Amino acid sequence: MEALKNVLSPLGMNTNAIQDTLKLVVIGGTVETARRASISAWNGFVDSFFLTAHFSQEDYPYDWLMHWLSKQPAWGRSREFEITTRTTSRNGLTQSTTGDLEDDDEVEDEDALVHGRRKRKVAFIPSLDTTHTIYYRGHWLRITRTKRYPDYSHGASLKISVVARNNDILKKLVLEAKREYEKDAEHRVHIFMADTTYGCWRWNGARQKRPLSSIVLQPGVKDMLLADCRDFLCSEDWYAERGIPFRRGYLLYGVPGSGKTSLIHSLAGELGLDIYVVSLSSKGMSDNTLTTLMGHVPSRSVNVHPLRGYAELFNFRFVIHYPLACPRQSTSTSNNSDTNDGSTLSLSGLLNSLDGVAAAEGRLLFATTNHIERLDPALSRPGRMDVWVNFTHATKWQAEGIFKCFFPSKPSASPSTEATSQEKTDVSQKNMPIPKRKAPAHAIPVLEESEIAELAKRFADAIPEGELSVAALQGYLLKNKVRPRESVDEVADWIIQERETREKLKKEKAEREAKEKKEAEEKERKEKEEKVAKEQEEKELREVSTTFAILCHGSLANFLTYLCRNSSERIEAKSKKAHRAEAAMKLEGKLESTAPAATSTSTFADAVIPVTRTASASSSESDMSSGGIEADTEESMTSEEEPDKPADATPGSTTKGKWVAVKGQQGPSLGT
Numbered sequence: 001m002e003a004l005k006n007v008l009s010p011l012g013m014n015t016n017a018i019q020d021t022l023k024l025v026v027i028g029g030t031v032e033t034a035r036r037a038s039i040s041a042w043n044g045f046v047d048s049f050f051l052t053a054h055f056s057q058e059d060y061p062y063d064w065l066m067h068w069l070s071k072q073p074a075w076g077r078s079r080e081f082e083i084t085t086r087t088t089s090r091n092g093l094t095q096s097t098t099g100d101l102e103d104d105d106e107v108e109d110e111d112a113l114v115h116g117r118r119k120r121k122v123a124f125i126p127s128l129d130t131t132h133t134i135y136y137r138g139h140w141l142r143i144t145r146t147k148r149y150p151d152y153s154h155g156a157s158l159k160i161s162v163v164a165r166n167n168d169i170l171k172k173l174v175l176e177a178k179r180e181y182e183k184d185a186e187h188r189v190h191i192f193m194a195d196t197t198y199g200c201w202r203w204n205g206a207r208q209k210r211p212l213s214s215i216v217l218q219p220g221v222k223d224m225l226l227a228d229c230r231d232f233l234c235s236e237d238w239y240a241e242r243g244i245p246f247r248r249g250y251l252l253y254g255v256p257g258s259g260k261t262s263l264i265h266s267l268a269g270e271l272g273l274d275i276y277v278v279s280l281s282s283k284g285m286s287d288n289t290l291t292t293l294m295g296h297v298p299s300r301s302v303n304v305h306p307l308r309g310y311a312e313l314f315n316f317r318f319v320i321h322y323p324l325a326c327p328r329q330s331t332s333t334s335n336n337s338d339t340n341d342g343s344t345l346s347l348s349g350l351l352n353s354l355d356g357v358a359a360a361e362g363r364l365l366f367a368t369t370n371h372i373e374r375l376d377p378a379l380s381r382p383g384r385m386d387v388w389v390n391f392t393h394a395t396k397w398q399a400e401g402i403f404k405c406f407f408p409s410k411p412s413a414s415p416s417t418e419a420t421s422q423e424k425t426d427v428s429q430k431n432m433p434i435p436k437r438k439a440p441a442h443a444i445p446v447l448e449e450s451e452i453a454e455l456a457k458r459f460a461d462a463i464p465e466g467e468l469s470v471a472a473l474q475g476y477l478l479k480n481k482v483r484p485r486e487s488v489d490e491v492a493d494w495i496i497q498e499r500e501t502r503e504k505l506k507k508e509k510a511e512r513e514a515k516e517k518k519e520a521e522e523k524e525r526k527e528k529e530e531k532v533a534k535e536q537e538e539k540e541l542r543e544v545s546t547t548f549a550i551l552c553h554g555s556l557a558n559f560l561t562y563l564c565r566n567s568s569e570r571i572e573a574k575s576k577k578a579h580r581a582e583a584a585m586k587l588e589g590k591l592e593s594t595a596p597a598a599t600s601t602s603t604f605a606d607a608v609i610p611v612t613r614t615a616s617a618s619s620s621e622s623d624m625s626s627g628g629i630e631a632d633t634e635e636s637m638t639s640e641e642e643p644d645k646p647a648d649a650t651p652g653s654t655t656k657g658k659w660v661a662v663k664g665q666q667g668p669s670l671g672t
């Protein structure tokens, strides 16, 4: 310090101030160093004693953990959390929680309605960017939820740290979370939609599973499909041993409203798979996008995509797809440039996405179409579509099944022997949906099984075979859902009405089509006429411009042509008049000597004066004197002007005379 003073004093500086500053720097530096050292030491301690697991929202374990966390009693005591009535993840299960605001008894009844609306339940979920500590099986878990992309609803991740010797505790935690998740998800089918902008899948909701028994198909169809799917799902090794791509395609084709979509939904529920839907007509859908999407369908999921836009081409609507060993969901935006390249989907792109080199393995693919005849054979060949199922309009058997499925019934006091004997003898009845036995939710009368069976029979008898869709029957029964007996009594009238409506619609459609056709023809005819008229006009214009080119020269002729385009008829008339006047003057022998000659051409010259005056004197005569125009001019002169020539006039003087007569308006120097 003394040395510093000795150095600074000759310079005349305040040594006290400098000393204080230096002290501050030293103290501050020491504190900051200590802080960093302590953080680093803590991190080292955490790293050596804590086990940390990361869960990304793109993968299933994140859902399991979020679901598990939402059920933890400790969560309700947390000092910072989010309360939501919304489903916060694709699992749709975070709504059930221990932190409910209402009495447990009330909350337990999931179907309870308040003022006609379903009760909303709240969920307690970890708030973002906050570390929570909860106790689990003798360990303290430190849980932090962060968002990787703040601007997007997806992209969150979960970090769980625990002090432990090995990761057994984390394994147990994940397994427990998974079991609970699957137990709660048992009755739901998750739907994912394709996001063509980012080339990834977005969770769209969880729907209640549809019992397979509620789908009424011809006997054996459902069983065959279910058995085939199950067999496929457990045949991975068999496929691998034989080198066959582990994929299976189903083509469901037939009339609209016959249950194709419903069957897919039902099968997905039965097999415990998620449904992935991609519309090929989506904006931005391209070969690349579809290939990316198909390559990123998670394992053991079902993927549906209606091909509405493509339906115009192939009328091909659904794909169910589930690869067994693919990343869960790609939210990567790295594909954007590829996916948004504006290209459209092609047949080869579609085929490639189904079984190209990049196509995912281990998936079920269901495709549906209303017009199988329009499908490209390449699309429906075995290997791409292995199983074909035809869906027709409702048969009597289906009508009976739908009726039984629709109305609740209770066991008969004295079962009808007739019905029993029928069921025993009719093997196909095995496929009949199980009649609902639940207590009615509304004022639906619960009839005895025997009565329902009898009504169903009568109903089926009244339904014409293969004429109405099952969806139409369902619509009719829905209208009569509290009137089972009346619905049977009135079904004949309804069928008549349906036929009339169909006829009317058909007629209207035919009329509309005829009108559209007529309009199209009319339009085409008009266009043709316009084209012909235009061609004619152009031809006339060419002729007129040729005439003027004879009379004028160089740029003047060009301008006249331009004028002619605007008012060809007027100018043509003027030109003819000018010709006549000129010829008259020639005949009178006054062409070069008298003023009236110039006046006589003034009518025609009116149109050219403004230009001839402003036109540069140097405007190249050579432009017009060379090339095709001159050739035309000479030719036209020969053919058109000769009749007007006086017998004694030389060709040269005639031409010159005309030139002078018009250009004479420009000034005396041009006259001869």
Ligand SMILES: Nc1ncnc2c1ncn2[C@@H]1O[C@H](COP(=O)(O)OP(=O)(O)OP(=O)(O)O)[C@@H](O)[C@H]1O
Pocket: 214, 215, 216, 217, 254, 255, 256, 257, 258, 259, 260, 261, 262, 263, 369, 370, 391, 470, 471, 472, 474
């Ligand atoms: N075979 C069936 N069994 C039970 N319900 C059916 C059946 N067919 C149709 N439905 C009912 O009709 C409605 C429409 O059925 P769905 O959408 O499955 O028909 P689709 O064949 O897929 O029609 P589209 O080809 O027009 O898409 C659904 O509500 C479904 O409940």
